[in-house]
Amino acid sequence: MNPSLNLSVQFASDASDLPHRAQIRRWVAAALERDVAITVRIVDADEARALNQDYRKKGYVPNVLTFEYGEIAPGVLGGDVVICAPVVAREARAQGKPLNDHYAHMTVHGVLHLQGYDHLDPGEAGIMEAREIAILRRFRIPNPYSS
Structure with missing residues (x-):
């Protein structure tokens, strides 16, 4: 059985090259392991930057932030994934990868964080990265961690 997805997509960026809502929905759905x-x-x-400072006490601009709210209804995990358009665009250029592929990676990365994945230690990082690679492969996106 596929997990259920209640998704809201918000565009609060002036960037002109943002992914489409349908793409974001597909990326999120592919990363789900439970109802969200x-x-x-x-x-x-x-x-x-403001969110990172206010909630994490870090003064830099991150590529993605995840806010997990726990169960908001029986069996349904709630949360937000915030993706910074200019950082994602800059990273994609620097890494020589298609912008849409990097948006897919950041979306999947954020959704996995929402579901409890982390990369604080090498063991956890390896598990999370393997999951990201497998999900992105479904969209024919190359391993984002290989050079």
Whole structure:
């Protein structure tokens, strides 16, 4: 049985090359292991920096932030994934990869964090990265961790 997805997509960025809602939905759905109600919000640098400072006490602009709210209904995990458009664009250029592929990676990465995956130690990082690689492969996106 496929997990249920209640998804809201918000565009709060001036960037012109953002992924389509349908693409975001497919990426989120592919990463799900349980029922979720999630908002994916694509933002500019000022909002990403403010959220990172306010909630993590870190003063830089991140590529993706995940906020997990626990069960908001029986069996339904709630949360937000915030993706910073200018950082994703800069990273994609620097890494020589298609912008849409990097958006897919950041979306999947954020959704996995929402479901408890982490990369704080090498063991956890290896598990999370393997899961990301497998999900992205379904979309014919190359391993984002290989050079």
